[in-house]
Amino acid sequence: MNKRTIAHLNDIRGKKVLVRVDFNVCLDSEGSITNDRRIRGAIPTIKALLDKGAAVIAMSHLGRPKGDPAKDRPFRMDRVASRLGELMGISVKKVDDSAGLIAQTAVANLKPGEVLVLENLRFHPGEQGADSVFASSIASLGDAYVNDAFGTCHRKDASMVAVPKALAGKARVVGLLVQKELEILDHLLSNPPRPFVSLLGGGKVSDKIGFIKALLKRVDLVLVGGAMSYTFLKAQGKGIGASRCEGDKLELARELLNMGSGRIHLPIDHIVVDGLDKPETIRVVEGDIPDGAIGVDIGPKTRELYSSKIATAGTVVWNGPMGKFEDEPFSHGTKAIALAMANSKAITVVGGGETAEAVEAFGLDERIKHVSTGGGAFLEYVEGTPFAALGEIDNI
Ligand code: 3PG
Ligand code: MG
Secondary structure, three states: OOEOEHHHOOOOOOOEEEEEEOOOOEEOOOOOEEEOHHHHHHHHHHHHHHHOOOEEEEEOOOOOOOOOOOOOHHHOOHHHHHHHHHHHOOOOEEOOOOOHHHHHHHHHOOOOOOEEEOOOHHHOHHHHOOOHHHHHHHHOOOOEEEEEOHHHOOOOOOOOOHHHHHOEOEEEEEOHHHHHHHHHHHHHHHOOOOOEEEEEOOOOOHHHHHHHHHHHOOOOEEEEOOOHHHHHHHHOOOOEOOOOOOHHHHHHHHHHHHHHOOOEEOOOEEEEEOOOOOHHHOEEEEOOEOOOOEEEEEOHHHHHHHHHHHHOOOEEEEEOOOOOOOOHHHOHHHHHHHHHHHHOOOEEEEOOHHHHHHHHHOOOHHHOOEEOOOOHHHHHHHHOOOOHHHHOOOEO
């Protein structure tokens, strides 16, 4: 990692530090936070800055607001700010804008040792429009810039790229979370203990083409589960019944299987139902899935096979659930994999999004070496896409 970190921020006592965090947390339909992992992930950096005598201005987007204040209400940062305060055991301030006079006044009143959360950056079109006027307005609030938003590092939003650009000449560093994510991923990509096993699940092959190709250059084995396995199985001419399948991606799936030359393994048995509204028809099927049946999880033999590969691996990277894990009867495949990872001596890494949520829901996250806060960012980093946001951070 050749980027400056908060260890390089020597002279910030009494200064105001802008910290771009990724507080884009999971919300329920009411806007209540259902998972605060990303908030917890940013706390070490915020604490370290406060300990150095600075005031912290934390800024983030939340969700994908549409520009309609009534509909966008759940995306206001108030609940995030109060959860941050609860978790840190301090009182955290919140201001109802991220730029302009309201934000400037709140920042002017901020004292060393205090934390202020700005309103959702995406309430301003300038954030995703990478607008330089909006960026300058934000940049004017801080004396230094910290990028601790690993989950957003693949985006070119103003607060990720144009704000640090506007702060050239002042200190621009990565926070502890970004530092940790990059160090772990760089280690995986450069010198992984072998065998290097990857587990791939989730809905669509098409979402993960670049990721699969990047993995095939590095790993010894790809174990596939989730709905994407049915596309691969169909591409091999296997029966998949009425399971989810990307009919227009069969050729691509065949191409990937050829590239993998025997290293891509597909489920050998399945949990199926005759309809998602017919849970009573749940059963195990080996080999071809009969007409009309829908695959919803990997079967017990696949669980055992994949778990044994994880047990003897040196490195395991997992992205994407093995089945419809949000429904308990279909969660056993995903749970078995999470457990195998928790019990493995390998370097175990889970790539964010719903896989991280699953691992947390099973209470196994603490037993996995690294659960990334990045979903898309995790995939793109492993693919080797350079992040413009990191390009604006000072090199060592
Ligand atoms: C994420 O969760 O992927 C990041 O917070 C970025 O959000 P986005 O996908 O809405 O740009
Ligand atoms: Mg995303």
